[in-house]
Amino acid sequence: MRHKKHKEAGLNQPLGCALILIIAMVFAMATSVHAQENGASVDEAREALSKQEDDEGSEEQLEEVFQAAEQNYSLLEAGRHSLNYSFNYSYSGDQRLDLEVVNGQVRNLDVTPSATHNFTNSFSYDFGFKDNLTIGTRIPLVSKFDTQEELNANGVGDISVTTRWQPNPHVPGTMSTTLFSTLSTKTGVSPFEIDVNRQLSTGSGYYSIAGGASVSKVLDPVVLFGSGSLRYNHTVKDLNQVRGARLLEEVDPGFTLSSSGGFSYSLSYDISLSMSVQLTYSDETVLRFNDGTEAAASDQMSGLINMSLGTRVSDTTIVNTSVGFGLTRGAPDFSVGFSMPINISGLSES
Amino acid sequence: MRATGAGKRLLGAIVLAFVSMGAFGQAEFQLLVHPKASALGNAVTADPPGIMALRRNPAGLSRLEGRQWEFGLVAARTVFEAEFSVPDEGCDIFGMECAEHDPAANSKSRATRGALFVPGVGLVKLPKEAPFDGAPTHAGFSVQPPGSKLTFGNGAWMEVYAGFSKDDDDPGRYQIKDVALQRFTYFAPTVAYQVNDNWSIGAGINFSHHAFGATQDLRTPNMLVGVGATLQDAFGCDEEKNEPLAPWLALCGGKIGPWQDIGVLELEVEETLSPSYRFGVLWEPTDWFTWGAQYSSGDDMSLSGELGIDYTEDWSGFWQSVNSSVLGAIGSAILSLPSGIPKEQANISLQETHPQHFSTGISARVLPWLTINTDVDYVDMNSQEFIDIKFDRELEFLNAARILAPEQVTPTSLRLERNKKDVWSLGYGAEFHVSSRLDLRAGVQHRNNAIRKGGENLSGPLWDANLYGVGLGYEWSQNTHIDMHASWLKSSKKIPADSSCSINCDNITNIVDNPYAGLDVYAETHAQLLGISVRSRF
Numbered sequence: 037m038r039h040k041k042h043k044e045a046g047l048n049q050p051l052g053c054a055l056i057l058i059i060a061m062v063f064a065m066a067t068s069v070h071a072q073e074n075g076a077s078v079d080e081a082r083e084a085l086s087k088q089e090d091d092e093g094s095e096e097q098l099e100e101v102f103q104a105a106e107q108n109y110s111l112l113e114a115g116r117h118s119l120n121y122s123f124n125y126s127y128s129g130d131q132r133l134d135l136e137v138v139n140g141q142v143r144n145l146d147v148t149p150s151a152t153h154n155f156t157n158s159f160s161y162d163f164g165f166k167d168n169l170t171i172g173t174r175i176p177l178v179s180k181f182d183t184q185e186e187l188n189a190n191g192v193g194d195i196s197v198t199t200r201w202q203p204n205p206h207v208p209g210t211m212s213t214t215l216f217s218t219l220s221t222k223t224g225v226s227p228f229e230i231d232v233n234r235q236l237s238t239g240s241g242y243y244s245i246a247g248g249a250s251v252s253k254v255l256d257p258v259v260l261f262g263s264g265s266l267r268y269n270h271t272v273k274d275l276n277q278v279r280g281a282r283l284l285e286e287v288d289p290g291f292t293l294s295s296s297g298g299f300s301y302s303l304s305y306d307i308s309l310s311m312s313v314q315l316t317y318s319d320e321t322v323l324r325f326n327d328g329t330e331a332a333a334s335d336q337m338s339g340l341i342n343m344s345l346g347t348r349v350s351d352t353t354i355v356n357t358s359v360g361f362g363l364t365r366g367a368p369d370f371s372v373g374f375s376m377p378i379n380i381s382g383l384s385e386s
Numbered sequence: 387m388r389a390t391g392a393g394k395r396l397l398g399a400i401v402l403a404f405v406s407m408g409a410f411g412q413a414e415f416q417l418l419v420h421p422k423a424s425a426l427g428n429a430v431t432a433d434p435p436g437i438m439a440l441r442r443n444p445a446g447l448s449r450l451e452g453r454q455w456e457f458g459l460v461a462a463r464t465v466f467e468a469e470f471s472v473p474d475e476g477c478d479i480f481g482m483e484c485a486e487h488d489p490a491a492n493s494k495s496r497a498t499r500g501a502l503f504v505p506g507v508g509l510v511k512l513p514k515e516a517p518f519d520g521a522p523t524h525a526g527f528s529v530q531p532p533g534s535k536l537t538f539g540n541g542a543w544m545e546v547y548a549g550f551s552k553d554d555d556d557p558g559r560y561q562i563k564d565v566a567l568q569r570f571t572y573f574a575p576t577v578a579y580q581v582n583d584n585w586s587i588g589a590g591i592n593f594s595h596h597a598f599g600a601t602q603d604l605r606t607p608n609m610l611v612g613v614g615a616t617l618q619d620a621f622g623c624d625e626e627k628n629e630p631l632a633p634w635l636a637l638c639g640g641k642i643g644p645w646q647d648i649g650v651l652e653l654e655v656e657e658t659l660s661p662s663y664r665f666g667v668l669w670e671p672t673d674w675f676t677w678g679a680q681y682s683s684g685d686d687m688s689l690s691g692e693l694g695i696d697y698t699e700d701w702s703g704f705w706q707s708v709n710s711s712v713l714g715a716i717g718s719a720i721l722s723l724p725s726g727i728p729k730e731q732a733n734i735s736l737q738e739t740h741p742q743h744f745s746t747g748i749s750a751r752v753l754p755w756l757t758i759n760t761d762v763d764y765v766d767m768n769s770q771e772f773i774d775i776k777f778d779r780e781l782e783f784l785n786a787a788r789i790l791a792p793e794q795v796t797p798t799s800l801r802l803e804r805n806k807k808d809v810w811s812l813g814y815g816a817e818f819h820v821s822s823r824l825d826l827r828a829g830v831q832h833r834n835n836a837i838r839k840g841g842e843n844l845s846g847p848l849w850d851a852n853l854y855g856v857g858l859g860y861e862w863s864q865n866t867h868i869d870m871h872a873s874w875l876k877s878s879k880k881i882p883a884d885s886s887c888s889i890n891c892d893n894i895t896n897i898v899d900n901p902y903a904g905l906d907v908y909a910e911t912h913a914q915l916l917g918i919s920v921r922s923r924f
Contacts (some may be wrong), residue, residue, distance in 0.1 A: 190658075190688075229690075229733060229734060230690055230735070232778075234778070278778045
């Protein structure tokens with residue numbers, strides 16, 4: 037029966053079949069493994085990690101690679117649409133230290149336990165502008181709960197727009213390369229414009245633009261993939277936020293460098309497994325206050341391992357589930373994800 | 387002592403700004419759902435209006451076969467008028483005649499310009515007065531696979547909208563100058579299931595953006611400030627710039643008085659994702675009778691935003707001079723008097739409720755050419771009785787107000803009581819089936835006000851009112867259906883002097899805003915709405 041379906045789908049080689057399965061499986065792989073941008077605190081690091089799921093990640097890379105089995109280019113064909121839904125839950129728990137030291141004396145010391153639950157429902161839409169050029173947008177809807185402080189927040193996250201360009205047609209057996217750029221807006225609730233003791237943020241608070249490249253190579257039945265990107269985070273000015281006894285007026289989040297790599301393995305026609313690691317370096321973040329003082333959060337690294345399982349639930353639908361583990365302090369303790377394509381008749385690519 | 391008066395006035399201004407949030411919330415509730423609903427007095431729970439079944443009864447989606455889309459537009463004209471007059475028995479604040487000193491006395495306020503809350507921008511006044519303001523009201527689609535009992539629908543619509551803007555010199559600017567309250571539902575995945583020939587059920591989740599923005603000029607027609615003005619006269623502040631009692635007491639840093647502006651309040655709060663859910667049921671035991679009911683959950687929201695107060699030079703100058711004197715400095719330390727800073731600003735968070743709503747009704751085709759609909763609506767406005775506001779820093783006016791109302795105010799928080807009560811409304815509609823393609827409609831909805839007696843004000847200027855509507859439904863072609871309506875509403879209220887401590891009390895202890903102290907207020911609101919929606923297949 038599987039073979040019959042296989043033929044109906046027009047895939048005559050085992051490789052093609054495995055590829056199609058893995059394509060959707062990796063949708064959930066790269067979620068929430070991203071650049072830590074400001075490093076101002078563990079909290080903000082988490083913001084950064086959780087919000088940039090729009091970055092070119094392993095899912096897009098693999099999707100591109102496997103589509104290339106049938107097409108010259110691995111991106112969406114010109115004029116085609118695709119709509120995807122994904123859900124991600126992540127948990128972070130720790131002890132936060134708030135310390136102010138002036139002339140060697142501790143002026144302010146506060147240790148706060150924290151337990152934050154993040155639920156993100158996101159919708160991403162892609163449109164094939166040309167065969168080798170795809171533009172897409174991602175709209176996250178974020179719900180957060182801090183069970184220690186009994187705070188919660190619901191809000192639209194940072195909406196982002198991504199362009200992916202594949203300069204050369206894909207030749208089976210060779211490495212495929214895609215260049216991408218992402219513009220992230222600050223539509224979410226900014227962490228710099230809230231009452232930090234009573235509210236939670238749902239966005240980064242600044243605009244950022246990222247550019248990078250992703251590569252992949254098929255070694256049947258395994259696909260290797262990797263990517264690297266650089267993100268510039270725009271300085272935010274004219275803030276007016278209470279931070280202890282001072283007012284925060286400006287935040288310069290610095291830049292972010294991130295890379296990821298991993299592999300996918302097809303266990304059968306209906307099941308495939310993936311594993312990837314993402315490492316992110318964040319430049320120091322500078323906070324400027326109304327009294328002329330500055331505070332700099334040192335640069336830091338964060339890392340996360342993600343595993344996902346792709347399951348075919350119908351001829352046209354593959355559902356992905358994933359689980360991730362933070363490797364460093366700035367990353368979530370763990371995350372669980374789910375993603376699937378949305379196919380409303382005539383709206384989505386099948 | 388005057389400090390508590392100042393704090394009280396400012397506290398009152400904040401109160402009014404937020405009171406308007408709730409008052410409008412009811413006033414505009416379900417005012418504009420769909421041309422069919424407007425024409426039938428909103429009595430459509432058992433006869434859901436096209437794809438806006440998403441909003442009035444999700445079970446009604448089952449009636450939409452195949453794949454359909456719908457889009458609606460409205461042209462609206464709303465006029466908010468108010469008249470402030472000196473009562474026959476006269477009016478004075480600490481011996482100062484209102485008629486002589488109050489520029490608002492015996493004048494009229496009129497707001498016809500609209501205002502909007504634009505996400506990312508904030509409160510935006512529409513550019514100029516237009517005969518009608520046009521806007522899209524809703525858009526959506528539904529998909530029912532052939533032979534399936536399931537129907538999926540999704541849409542976007544303006545759940546609540548109210549907004550107006552007054553001129554800079556309008557006498558009504560002391561009770562909300564510009565305001566926009568809106569709740570926009572942008573994503574509403576909904577599923578309906580046809581259980582059998584008689585029963586349908588439906589449920590959906592609504593994702594909404596909820597926002598409120600307001601500006602208001604502040605003044606203090608209060609006996610305490612009247613005392614201050616009288617003392618300034620006695621000191622001869624107008625003629626001589628010298629302080630006669632300096633350095634012990636200085637009062638001439640700026641002119642104050644009961645009808646002197648003290649500043650401008652600006653407030654903007656929003657929540658970009660406010661989830662709620664709805665479900666509904668339809669029962670059609672015969673081909674001429676339908677019963678329907680729907681419930682929408684409302685939401686407990688955490689809105690966040692900013693509040694700013696720009697004080698006038700006179701006001702801040704006055705307090706600076708008071709604080710520069712010996713007695714003033716001592717008084718300030720004891721009573722947390724204002725220091726005279728020109729501007730205060732804070733990030734705020736507040737807990738607010740979008741009320742739950744229940745409606746049930748019937749639709750009966752009593753004659754082959756006539757269908758009668760009736761509905762009863764319940765809105766849980768009592769859930770908005772309190773509003774809790776938290777500030778991220780200590781504000782001067784809160785420090786001052788705390789002395790007067792310690793149980794409601796801390797230096798960084800406010801808990802306000804709004805005079806709210808639950809609301810029941812009745813709606814009736816008649817549909818005349820002129821031909822197989824044309825239906826004519828007429829209806830009325832009796833809408834009750836949620837503000838209790840004694841809490842009337844101009845911030846949410848809609849009171850008990852009847853919403854009248856007429857309209858038609860026309861099968862343009864086999865695939866396309868058009869609904870149109872014209873509806874109108876008039877609401878008026880007399881608020882005699884000293885009858886509402888939300889607008890015109892003149893006693894010394896009232897804690898709520900009363901910028902029109904001692905004046906009779908007559909307010910009238912007109913709304914005319916023309917709407918059209920087109921539904922077709924795709």
